[in-house]
Amino acid sequence: MAAMERHGIFADSITYSELIKCCLARNAVKQGLAQNSEGDEALNQFKRMKRAGFATDQSTLTSVLRACTGHAGLVDDGWNYFQSMKRHYGIDPGREHYGCIIDLLGRAGKLDEAVKLIQEMKCEPDATIWRTLLGACRVHRNVDLAIYAAEQVLKLDPEDAGTYVLLSNIFANSQRWEDVSKVRRAMKDKGIAKEPGCSWIEVNKQIHAFVLGDTSHPKSNEINWRVNQLIHKLMGIGYVPDTNYVLQDLEGEQRDDSLRYHSEKLAIVFGLMSLPMGSAIRIRKNLRICGDCHTFAKLVAKMENRLIVIRDPIRYHHFQNGVCSCGDYW
Structure with missing residues (x-):
């Protein structure tokens, strides 16, 4: 923060070109804070910038709403900012703003309010809006609404593999295996392939x-042997594999085994094997981290006294001392 002040971001008198640079910088900072689950700090920066006299534009409000979306305690703040856009800032909400607030409501379990807001949108909801609602249905296990949201996505984007996969996962979590088969059969008939989950880690510049x-x-x-050894140790301190994230019709030990070799677990264990004691383990993942791997990472970070950072498509997760920076809200 002090560094930004030294560079004039909160200066009382700056040139027009400097102002433009500062506006770009402030939005980038808030977006970065939001991605790293620092919603409170992002809002504090927004308030400071308002006091410093900076104008608020559409991008700024998008960043503010995203910051609220990334934190379970900022639902009311986000809703208040959204409702005040026109009144306080003279800005009509666009699709990005609606997307943020629908995500916010959905994560908070306010699915009825999210649907009502979609119906009241002044612009037509796009596939992204409906995907956001679909993701919230997965978290809160609302299968009927998930089916409706998926239908709306596929009307707009019939080849969207992610929607088929997410709907299949929702059915699997509810053990509706016949519906899972129907979705996968539809994917096969349309030639739509599921993107495999992949995690990357850099060790010695490789x-x-x-x-x-x-x-x-x-x-x-x-790696597989060490994964099994580590899971055995973790179970001794309370880890229980969350079979709600098993997406096949399996029973007994097979359900637990199917969770053991998720890509992020393999990457974490390889990091433990390969990086110096005490150094951070940094991983990039192409799909959203699953709940079981999230719990696994928290416990490993505590037991091994490591910082583990996993960047998925949504945000950075900083695991340390048995907790995650997202506050288990992602």
């Missing part, structure tokens, strides 16, 4: 990629 079921890594056997 990128190592991990995918569930892929044994091509030269240390695959050792």
Whole structure:
């Protein structure tokens, strides 16, 4: 913060070109804070910038709403900012603003309010809006609304593989295996393929990629063995595999085993094997981290006294001392 003040972001008198640079910088900072689950700090920056006399534009309000979306305690703040856009800032909400607030309501479990807001939108909801609602249905296990949201997405984007996969996952979590088969059959008939989950980690300036079921890594056997050993140790301190994230019709030990080799678990264990004691483990993932791997990462970070950072498509997760920066809200 002090560095930004030294560079004039909160200066009383700056040139027009400097003002433009500052406006770009402030939005980038708030977006970065939001992605790292620092919603409170992002809002504090917004308030400071308002006091300093900076104008509020559409991008600024998008950043503010995203910051609220990333924190469970900022639902009321986000809703108040959204409702005041026209009145206080003279800005009509656009699709991005609606998308943020629908995400906010959905994450908070206010699915009825989210649907009502979609119906009241002054612009036509796009596929992204409906995907956001679909994601909230997965979190809160509202299967009927999920089916409706998925239908709306596929009307607008019939080839969207993510929607088929997410709907299949929702059915699987409810153990509606016949519906899972129907969705997968529809994907096959349309030639739509599921993107495999993949995690990357850099060690000694070399990128190592991990995918569930892929044994091509030269240390695959050792990694798998160490995953099993680590899970055994974690179960001794209270870890219980969350089989709600098993997406196949399996029973008993098979359900637990299917969770063991998710790509982020493999990447974490490889990081423990390969990086110096005490150094941070930084991982990039192409799909949103699942709840079981999230719990796994928290416990590993505590037991091994490590900082583990996982960047998924939504945000950065900083795992340390048994907690995550997202506050289990993502």
